[in-house]
Amino acid sequence: MRSVDRTSTQAPRGRRTNDPDGLRNRVLDAAARMFQRQGFHASAVHDLVAEAGVTSGALHHHFPSKKALGLAVLRERVGPLVLETWTEPLATAPSLAEGVAAVFRLVERELDGADQVRGCPLNNLALELSLADPEYRAEIDGIFAAWRAALAQALIADQAAGRHAGLDPEAFATLAVAAYSGGMAMSKAAQSTAPLKTCAAQILAMLGA
Amino acid sequence: MRSVDRTSTQAPRGRRTNDPDGLRNRVLDAAARMFQRQGFHASAVHDLVAEAGVTSGALHHHFPSKKALGLAVLRERVGPLVLETWTEPLATAPSLAEGVAAVFRLVERELDGADQVRGCPLNNLALELSLADPEYRAEIDGIFAAWRAALAQALIADQAAGRHAGLDPEAFATLAVAAYSGGMAMSKAAQSTAPLKTCAAQILAMLGA
Amino acid sequence: MRSVDRTSTQAPRGRRTNDPDGLRNRVLDAAARMFQRQGFHASAVHDLVAEAGVTSGALHHHFPSKKALGLAVLRERVGPLVLETWTEPLATAPSLAEGVAAVFRLVERELDGADQVRGCPLNNLALELSLADPEYRAEIDGIFAAWRAALAQALIADQAAGRHAGLDPEAFATLAVAAYSGGMAMSKAAQSTAPLKTCAAQILAMLGA
């Protein structure tokens, strides 16, 4: 999965602009960015408010609690990001190997262009929140499952075309996601893209690339 | 790496027990446990104090700041745990495959015996603290490096004995650590040992087991 | 005085119902109920809105501020309740003793039928708001005065008929109101009707009943 950062709407200069969706999106974007970089608990709502350019009253109107905001980030930013980055490209790629290679190329290009390795937005939240609340855990587990399913599905399609007969789809998918997540964690700790690139190469090697 | 939990010295009932090392160890054990489960920022010093059965004054006598405590946990608990769990077993195992298999068996047994999947203590802290402070990052990166080195070293020894000629030691080590960390993260999110076990089996399969 | 609770108009399900009086009454009923039970400051406008089944905008359309709502509750709910419960029955009763006895019977029946002793609506607001604002104080004092006047007037009428010559009307009225208010306060604290009933019996005993 790539970064959660997107070109977010700027906070308008006017005093009062009834634009609920715009405001809500600005908050979600800012929250996703901060949660990925610093983690959930290290991101103060106060700073979030400043970064998103909204007032605390407006934020509370859309997200009654920080937990609600966290869940919304998972549901409306992190989850969709997996779809965009993995599910769709893999579904349209001519083969699993080419699809995975394309995803990794995209991820690596983004990583090289960034000034910092901020880690995988899902994994960052997963480790911090999975045991904090069952609602978080369910959401996170669902996203991981969808991610694995995208890979497994692509492998099954490949196998229907006679490729990779010896691989177990679910097992391969699990390993690939784990290698990505773990490789990104090491890259964050090393502040170097090398570990992730190494993992990517190994996964591609399993597909004979 | 296994869990950071160990049979910690019980807090004595007496009011004032001049036992600096015991107290220090109780604090480190409690901190390692809570950091692994809930993360660093979600663990309040006040709760640590309660869990360790010490007073806040005593804690601050041994660890002047929460950051110092975090570094001490990495240096005196998480780092040594990698040595115990990976470096030593791999160094004495007859082959890499057997060594890795033994480590995974041990880890899986611990996991099956626990009531909860709490994740990898290193990975949990890595994602939360790597970007918070360079000192943290250096410590975490060092532990990851030692972990990879243990695996790479064992593979090199294997290759000297004529096995696994086609594997790149550093690349394999990186993938193995990533698969373990990522698999454990998914297991934490799923609260099921399955994802980690799948990753373990895949890594062992690469070694022809 | 009895309870402020009355069969209030149900909130209609429709989205937009131009029914200014109905809406206003629903708000006043809900506010009177909550103020009596929890007090003024413990009743958040947000909760009032929920209990009355209106929107915050609608509430503020009818009552520009919470203070205005408080005054309206005093003027349009608490004050009239004293009239209904005390002034009118006493004015039409054949004698003071019979009038007071009838009022107390009514009050006790309502109390026995309720699931909770919520206290005297006037006294509850009096202690919380008398010193908060002169407007409140004036309103509250006026209601107390009207209440005492109803009793004093009835005693004077009785004396004109040759009864209770030895009683001072104003003093008796003050004691009766105080006994009722204080007895209800104790009943609220005890969540038992006993203290109020005891006070009622004592007051009636003074009238030779």
Next chain:
Amino acid sequence: MRSVDRTSTQAPRGRRTNDPDGLRNRVLDAAARMFQRQGFHASAVHDLVAEAGVTSGALHHHFPSKKALGLAVLRERVGPLVLETWTEPLATAPSLAEGVAAVFRLVERELDGADQVRGCPLNNLALELSLADPEYRAEIDGIFAAWRAALAQALIADQAAGRHAGLDPEAFATLAVAAYSGGMAMSKAAQSTAPLKTCAAQILAMLGA
């Protein structure tokens, strides 16, 4: 019961004075004063901190929550005040009538000397908190019960000496407390000592004074 105000220790000028009891007492005094005047919910912890001359950290050390502070005020200020004002004087007075008269004289003198009628500290809290939490209610009910018991006990002693044979101790005590509480409430609303004085005179009249 008189006022809850007492000559409280002044906040010392020094930076750090390990005087836990002094600090605790300053907070309790300030809280009792503010609760009596403005009520519980209208008294912000921030203002309390300012009035007591303590820091919010220190306050939180002694009273972890506002509720804990409220309970402590009831237990350590309001309750003892009933003992001081009623129980002890009545126990040592030569007769109930003289005891009650003395208490009322004292109360009236204090009231005349004050710039404001702030109400009965117990009643003020009773109406606001009785239904807010069972712990509050139990505490408040207990204080009311002790107050009534003091009066009933004194009447029983009087009856042993042959006086007031016709009065029911528990009923008289209830009426007296109710008359005091209700009279004080009216005095607060009227900002005049008259209602309370009238009630006091009536109660004394029942004792033949």
Next chain:
DNA sequence: ACATACGGGACAGCCCGTTACT
């Protein structure tokens, strides 16, 4: 070495009220 009291500030959440809009 250890315990308790305390400092100051930041935290998430909620308050009441208003403004833009239908």
Next chain:
DNA sequence: AGTAACGGGCTGTCCCGTATGT
């Protein structure tokens, strides 16, 4: 008349760290 979005500021609570005392 009535709705929903929004503004600021305040609430109670809790934070981590230090100073004082034993």
